[in-house]
Structure formats: C-alpha cells, structure tokens
Amino acid sequence: MSDKDATETSAVTEAAPILKDGNCESAEKPENKSQPVASTRKRPETNPSRDLEASQIPAQVPQDAAKETVSKDAPQTGWGYWGSWGKSLLSSASATVATVGQGISNVIEKAETSLGIPSPTEISTEVKQAAGETNASENESSPVAGPFGMLSTISTAVQSTGKSVISGGLDALEFIGKKTMDVIAEGDPGFKRTKGLMTRSTLSQVLREVKDKEEQSPSNEVTMETDKKTHYGLLFDEFQGLSHLEALEMLSRESEIKVKSILSSLSGEELQTTRLELEQLKEAFSLAEFCEDEEEERQGDEEFTKEITELFAQLHVSSRPEKLARARNTAYEWIRTSLARPVTEKEEGEKQLETENTEEVKRSSIEDIHAFAIRSLAELTACSIELFHKTAALVLHGQKQEVTALERSQMLSQLTVMLCKDLGSLSKEFTTCLTTAGVREKADVLNPLITAVFLEASNSASYIQDAFQLLLPVLQISLIESKTESPRGEPPAQNLLTEH
Amino acid sequence: MAYAYLFKYIIIGDTGVGKSCLLLQFTDKRFQPVHDLTIGVEFGARMITIDGKQIKLQIWDTAGQESFRSITRSYYRGAAGALLVYDITRRDTFNHLTTWLEDARQHSNSNMVIMLIGNKSDLESRREVKKEEGEAFAREHGLIFMETSAKTASNVEEAFINTAKEIYEKIQEGVFDINNEANGIKIGPQHAATNATHAGNQGGQQAGGRLLLSPFLAASCPVEHALCPPPSSFVLS
Numbered sequence: 001m002s003d004k005d006a007t008e009t010s011a012v013t014e015a016a017p018i019l020k021d022g023n024c025e026s027a028e029k030p031e032n033k034s035q036p037v038a039s040t041r042k043r044p045e046t047n048p049s050r051d052l053e054a055s056q057i058p059a060q061v062p063q064d065a066a067k068e069t070v071s072k073d074a075p076q077t078g079w080g081y082w083g084s085w086g087k088s089l090l091s092s093a094s095a096t097v098a099t100v101g102q103g104i105s106n107v108i109e110k111a112e113t114s115l116g117i118p119s120p121t122e123i124s125t126e127v128k129q130a131a132g133e134t135n136a137s138e139n140e141s142s143p144v145a146g147p148f149g150m151l152s153t154i155s156t157a158v159q160s161t162g163k164s165v166i167s168g169g170l171d172a173l174e175f176i177g178k179k180t181m182d183v184i185a186e187g188d189p190g191f192k193r194t195k196g197l198m199t200r201s202t203l204s205q206v207l208r209e210v211k212d213k214e215e216q217s218p219s220n221e222v223t224m225e226t227d228k229k230t231h232y233g234l235l236f237d238e239f240q241g242l243s244h245l246e247a248l249e250m251l252s253r254e255s256e257i258k259v260k261s262i263l264s265s266l267s268g269e270e271l272q273t274t275r276l277e278l279e280q281l282k283e284a285f286s287l288a289e290f291c292e293d294e295e296e297e298r299q300g301d302e303e304f305t306k307e308i309t310e311l312f313a314q315l316h317v318s319s320r321p322e323k324l325a326r327a328r329n330t331a332y333e334w335i336r337t338s339l340a341r342p343v344t345e346k347e348e349g350e351k352q353l354e355t356e357n358t359e360e361v362k363r364s365s366i367e368d369i370h371a372f373a374i375r376s377l378a379e380l381t382a383c384s385i386e387l388f389h390k391t392a393a394l395v396l397h398g399q400k401q402e403v404t405a406l407e408r409s410q411m412l413s414q415l416t417v418m419l420c421k422d423l424g425s426l427s428k429e430f431t432t433c434l435t436t437a438g439v440r441e442k443a444d445v446l447n448p449l450i451t452a453v454f455l456e457a458s459n460s461a462s463y464i465q466d467a468f469q470l471l472l473p474v475l476q477i478s479l480i481e482s483k484t485e486s487p488r489g490e491p492p493a494q495n496l497l498t499e500h
Numbered sequence: 501m502a503y504a505y506l507f508k509y510i511i512i513g514d515t516g517v518g519k520s521c522l523l524l525q526f527t528d529k530r531f532q533p534v535h536d537l538t539i540g541v542e543f544g545a546r547m548i549t550i551d552g553k554q555i556k557l558q559i560w561d562t563a564g565q566e567s568f569r570s571i572t573r574s575y576y577r578g579a580a581g582a583l584l585v586y587d588i589t590r591r592d593t594f595n596h597l598t599t600w601l602e603d604a605r606q607h608s609n610s611n612m613v614i615m616l617i618g619n620k621s622d623l624e625s626r627r628e629v630k631k632e633e634g635e636a637f638a639r640e641h642g643l644i645f646m647e648t649s650a651k652t653a654s655n656v657e658e659a660f661i662n663t664a665k666e667i668y669e670k671i672q673e674g675v676f677d678i679n680n681e682a683n684g685i686k687i688g689p690q691h692a693a694t695n696a697t698h699a700g701n702q703g704g705q706q707a708g709g710r711l712l713l714s715p716f717l718a719a720s721c722p723v724e725h726a727l728c729p730p731p732s733s734f735v736l737s
Binding site for chain 2: 250394
C-alpha cells in the first residue's frame, strides 16, 4: 500500500539507452529504425535542422550525408557552432515550412537539401551503399536508442527518404510531411507558427504523451536503470515541471476565455483602445531580442542570482526565484568541480565498440556528466516553469498593480531571454566537461552524448519559451481588469479578487 | 514504476486547516508544523496499490486563502477525487464546507469522489466540531468521511487510499469513462498498450491520412502505435 515514492515515475523507461548505442553503423539500418523513431522524444525530431546545418558545410560530401553528418561533420564545425542553436532551429523550421505548399518536385528538392539527401544522380550509389551497410549492420544486434536514437533518425531518414524518392515520390512526400509537422510543432522556439497547434493540444499534453509512450514501450525494461537517470521527460516530471505546466495552461486557458468574452462585450472606442493595448502586450511577447543579441559570456553565479532577483522584484509578485537560482548555481558548481578534477582516463589501446558491457564500464565518467547535464536541464526547466506558473497565479491574484501589465510583460520577456541564454551557456559548459572527460573517446561515442545535451538544452529553451507564451492571456486579463476597475475608484493594490 | 491508473486529486478547504500538511505526511511521511502559505497550487505524487494494481496519485494541493479562490477553481477541472478538509478545532472552517462543496461540484465533474476530512484530531482538547457533525454532513451530501491528524499521521494513509478505492470501484462499475481524461483518470502504461493502438490510429485518421506515416515507416515499425506522435502534431493549422 505504501511504497511511497513520490517520484515513482522515474522507474519507467525509454526505449533508448543512451549508453548502448555507441555504434553508428547499427544505428543506420532501417530495420532498427522504427524503434528509435518511436521512442525518441518529439522535440528531438527537430534534428533535420542539424542536418540542414551540416549540409551547408562546404566540406561535406553528399554521399556521406547519412552517416558522416553525425560522426564527422559535427566535430569539424566544432560544437561552438551550436552557440546559435536557438536561431538555427528557427531558420530550419522556416526552411521546412517554406517547402510545404510548393510544387511536388520542389518539395522533394528542398527536402533533399534540408534533410541532407544527395542529388538524384547520386542516389543510386547512395542506395547501394545503404543497402550494403544495412546488410552489414544487420548482424549486429545492439539495440539502437537513446540520444543516439535521434541521431540515427536523421541518418536513416536520409537513407530511407533517398530510397523512397526513387521508388515513388509519394512516400518521401509523406515522410517529409510528417517531418515537417514535427519540425513545426516541436522545433519552433519562436512559437509563433506553433500557436495553432498549441491551442489544439497543449504543451503539457504533448509532453505527457511522449513520456507515456516512452514508459509503455516494452523494449525499455532492460535498460531502466541507466535510462531513468538520463531521461529528460521523466526527470522533468519528477521535478513537477509537468504539473506546473499543466496548471499554468489551465490559468492561461481560462484567462484567454475571459479576455475573449470581455472583448466581445466591448464596442466602439473602448474596444479600439483595448485592442491596441493588447496588441502592445503581444509585442512584448514576441521575444525579438532573443535573436538579436549575440551570445555573451555566461554570467557568474552571483550576477545571475542578482539579476533574476531584480527582475522578479520589478515584477512585483511575491514569488521568488531562489529555487531556480540555487539549482542553476549547483549545476555550475558541479561543472567547476568536474573540470578541476578530471576523470581518470582510460588506458590506451583499449577499444570501445567491442561489447556494450565493457564500454559501459569505461564510459561511466562521461555518462555521469551526461546524466547530470540532462538532470540539471530538466530541473532548471521545471523550476523556470514553476516560476512562470506562480507568476501567473500571483498576477491573477491581483496583488500590487503598481506595475502595468505591459511592464510586467517586458520583464518576463527579459527573464525568458535570460533563462534561455543561460541554458545555452550551461549546456556549453557541460559539453566542455564531456569533451575534456572523453578526450580519448571515439567521436561516435562522445558525440551522441554531446548532441543530446545540446538538444535537451534547446528543448528546454523551447519549453520555457512556450510556457512564457502561456502568460500572455494572463497579462491580458490583468491589463483589462486594471483598466475596468481603477476608474471605479477602487485602489488597485488592494484589489485581491480579480475574478468576474 | 509503471502504474495501471493515474488519479488526479485536489485538496481543498479553508486556509490553515492542514491541507499541505496532509499532503506532506502522505508523500513524505513527515510533519512540518509551520508551512508557507500555498500560492495557487502545489503538487505531490505517490504510488499506492489497490486490488493488486499500482495506482499513481497526482495530488494538487490548492491555496486555501479566500483571495485565491478564483484561481484555485481553475485547477479543479479534471480531478477524480477531492479531499475537502476542515479543522475540528475551528468551527468556521466547518461552516464553510457548503461553499467549498458547491464550488467543487460546480467546477469539476459530477462523478468526482469527495472525501470529507476533519483534520487535527490530535487536538482533542480544543475540539469545536464533533465527529458526529462531520459524519452527518458527509451523509447528507454523499461524501466519505474521516477524521485525521497530519501531525500523528492518524488516518492519513486511509484518507487518500479510501478515496482511491472508491474511484477504483466506480471505474469497475463503469461510472467513470476512463478514456475521458476530463474525469481525472488516466490509464497507465501497463494498460495502455492495447488502447493506445486504437487511439493512435484514430488520431492518425482524424489528422488526415495524407500526411501520415509513409508506408515504409508503418511497415518497418513493429510497434505501430508507438510511432504515432500525438495526433495533434499532425494537424495542419
């Protein structure tokens, strides 16, 4: 009756054992692919973007697109390239979006480019190669999964799409369509294009479904232990991120309904001015500055704590960001210790890639870093969303209206940018750790872990930005109510009951 | 750990009756005499076993302050169970029960199981509300009733678990439509395997088959349903 794990979910697993898939070749066989595709979280499917980036690198040989994108090009460009991940995801999303609605051939052509597919003349060779590889890799039984699952998704997607283009354009089209939708739905940090989708299925719902899917995949059970340490979705839930997100969505939805009903009751000039003001609020939510600013040096712990506390003070809500600041500083502290005390290197001459078991033992240190990185990202994201939720509750609660909704929106927008940037630099530090610790590791062992960290950081930033967008209706209703209530001579600061 | 069902609970009642303490005692088995005021809602989760099945309780602990009332109402939706708490040493918290009950009934689904809890039963000397009064109120309004002490942990387990049992029975009787998440019940991963296949396929069709799984994907995927992303992600806006 009382196995009292508040966090029992963590026992459930994902299909994707990060640790198991050091093997690039096996990842590429289409037969295996269904699993990784299935178990990969939705956000990671934004990975066409990475391919897009990779395919823009002149050095790349098209034939290598499938495999080499992962194992070679990425290191060549250096992970610093990811400094701009926020942008690249955006641009890739728009690139893919742009392909939809064009002529079929055009779509295929574009998709080929964006998915890293070689030109038609090269496809035949590609297919032969792919077939060869497939045969070769079929002998290897190692399950493909983990963050690598999503890497293999790209490469297999490329291969398979390549094949489909020959056998019948329609397959490719459907596949691209699916990919496109995933990209639109999941890979759009700017959120604007996602809005339509978001209203239909809420973010927390999407996350929950993804998590559930991972929980229920039977193939996961073997790898439960390692998995639960590195499973972003489960960790995010464990930190109550999902619950806070769901609660925030409820407040957001309710506010949205109220805003609509109030607007429909207004007319004439009143309607015009209200509309105008709401429009201004919306602009504050566009996060334009996120793209403008180039990356800066990451802030020191005190700086960060100070700035975020100040931002919150200016919000005039009684929630405090201590929990977030603490979690964030703990993460950086961990990194510092980790870098100061490099892990014991493996003996030379030893090879990985032999069996997974030996590999796992040897790699424990980079695994630790990876696990801690994913955990930190999940925790920071959960804390951020909790902050947004509490802020929403307090804004609706109607305390201290001496700050206007517009001012609050601007603060929150700044806060969002700050949080996302900090996640970016945190992930860079984590990957520095990984690179340092895994200096002797082969690229195909290390890179998936590095990629996973960047990817989850990018996802985290998307979740935070999506959660930020949920605050818009909340601030809208607060704006409308402050307008309608002040003229009646009610002191706004005392106006605790904001409901209608 | 995989669960068969997930139930969403809400805990409601006047401020200071011990809602957060009850939750803490249930999830962490400890008592904290001084608690910050809850802002909006806080969360807790725990696994219990009923009829040999693992059930995950996801508990929303709401703010009791009057000024938060309009906000906390928003959280009621989709709850399968509610713990309506009063303080046996404060008559006014008992007097407010009707309002709470109306609120709960109005903002959540009609099948929601409500457990009335008279908390702080350890403070017998300061008792203002007789146990019989609680029982009578519960009987009158069709609630389950218990007196608990978050401090001594008396009846705390029972309060949460008996509520779950009642919900579970309602599921068995078919009162709850478990496929409708608005009822605050979710089928866990163990059960979902078969259901999800249907759900996934339906979702796919709704979304307009054109954009969906290409033949090669479907053919090469042994666990077909797991492949379908949430249906909504396919829908073109």
